[in-house]
Amino acid sequence: MSLLKIERLRVLFRSGNRIVKANNSIDLEVMENEIIGIIGETGCGKSILGRAIMTLLSENTEVSGKIIYKGEDLLSLSENKLRDIRGKNISIILQNPSAALNPVFSIGDQISEVFQYHDKMSKQNAEIKTAGILEMVGIDPCRMREFPHQFSGGMKQRIMIAMGMAFSPELLIADEPTKGLDPDTKKSIINLLNRLVRSRNMSMILITHDLDVAEKMCDRIAVMYAGEIIELAPVCDILAEPGHPYTQVLLRSLPKKGLRSISGESPSLSSPPSGCRFHPRCEYVMDICKQEHPELFFTDTGTEVRCFLYNGGQDQS
Ligand SMILES: Nc1ncnc2c1ncn2[C@@H]1O[C@H](COP(=O)(O)OP(=O)(O)OP(=O)(O)O)[C@@H](O)[C@H]1O
Ligand SMILES: [Mg+2]
Numbered sequence: 001m002s003l004l005k006i007e008r009l010r011v012l013f014r015s016g017n018r019i020v021k022a023n024n025s026i027d028l029e030v031m032e033n034e035i036i037g038i039i040g041e042t043g044c045g046k047s048i049l050g051r052a053i054m055t056l057l058s059e060n061t062e063v064s065g066k067i068i069y070k071g072e073d074l075l076s077l078s079e080n081k082l083r084d085i086r087g088k089n090i091s092i093i094l095q096n097p098s099a100a101l102n103p104v105f106s107i108g109d110q111i112s113e114v115f116q117y118h119d120k121m122s123k124q125n126a127e128i129k130t131a132g133i134l135e136m137v138g139i140d141p142c143r144m145r146e147f148p149h150q151f152s153g154g155m156k157q158r159i160m161i162a163m164g165m166a167f168s169p170e171l172l173i174a175d176e177p178t179k180g181l182d183p184d185t186k187k188s189i190i191n192l193l194n195r196l197v198r199s200r201n202m203s204m205i206l207i208t209h210d211l212d213v214a215e216k217m218c219d220r221i222a223v224m225y226a227g228e229i230i231e232l233a234p235v236c237d238i239l240a241e242p243g244h245p246y247t248q249v250l251l252r253s254l255p256k257k258g259l260r261s262i263s264g265e266s267p268s269l270s271s272p273p274s275g276c277r278f279h280p281r282c283e284y285v286m287d288i289c290k291q292e293h294p295e296l297f298f299t300d301t302g303t304e305v306r307c308f309l310y311n312g313g314q315d316q317s
Contacts, residue, residue: 040224108144
């Protein structure tokens with residue numbers, strides 16, 4: 001069953017005369033009990049997509065399209081309704097835990113505030129709940145009076161997970177939850193997230209640079225390039241037989257450890273290339289790719305690929 005359906009999502013930032021098209025025609029459906037990985041080069045719009053779903057974008061942003069959750073378009077809900085949904089039904093673990101945690105409040109205060117706000121709990125009850133979820137993520141509840149700087153990177157990430165999971169949301173968006181962690185810590189964070197998400201039948205959007213992590217955790221993978229999803233397929237299919245020329249190079253250049261940039265210049269999001277945004281770097285480029293923007297086409301195996309190679313070189317739009 002479908003949990004969240006994103007239709008034709010577009011996110012633009014205006015700064016002066018410049019318009020940054022950070023997300024363009026994003027169509028993505030997240031099913032119940034599904035983990036979807038979002039991968040792609042730095043700056044391609046992964047975090048913006050996560051923040052757009054949480055309706056957490058800054059004032060200078062123009063968002064269009066639909067984000068349907070339980071029959072309602074999140075983009076048309078009032079801020080009050082959104083505040084109820086955020087954290088409780090859909091929550092996000094932001095990309096950088098050090099920046100996301102407030103340095104002047106103890107971690108216990110920061111977590112218990114979530115319970116006090118959403119469940120209108122007394123401080124005392126909220127602290128009991130906080131102790132429980134700290135324990136759940138492997139942090140000794142005795143440490144709840146300590147401040148963020150007293151915790152290691154991996155522990156801060158556990159605290160972020162505790163906050164994200166506080167209400168067992170139906171959808172968790174985890175933005176680079178293993179970035180900068182050493183291999184052992186990374187493994188324990190993956191195991192923790194996997195166990196919590198799977199045992200509670202939640203869905204997750206996992207944004208990562210790390211294919212190892214994506215392979216271990218995800219059911220499907222969406223590959224992003226220059227603000228667009230250019231390939232969407234089950235994880236085993238995409239790794240065994242990547243369809244889009246960009247995914248092919250990305251995986252070829254791949255180190256097991258993570259994604260590296262591929263050769264050629266990353267496209268500007270304020271003036272992206274005409275036609276297919278990948279065409280200046282594509283080894284299979286055809287005339288049509290320079291002129292027309294490809295839709296997502298289905299391949300024989302059911303993978304969705306934004307590439308004219310899968311449309312017999314003919315535009316169907
Ligand atoms: N507030 C903003 N105003 C203008 N441009 C922005 C703003 N926030 C993000 N951008 C731009 O939007 C684009 C996408 O950013 P985003 O943070 O989603 O990238 P990302 O794929 O998450 O990259 P990384 O892998 O490095 O985290 C970038 O080019 C970024 O510079
Ligand atoms: Mg990011």
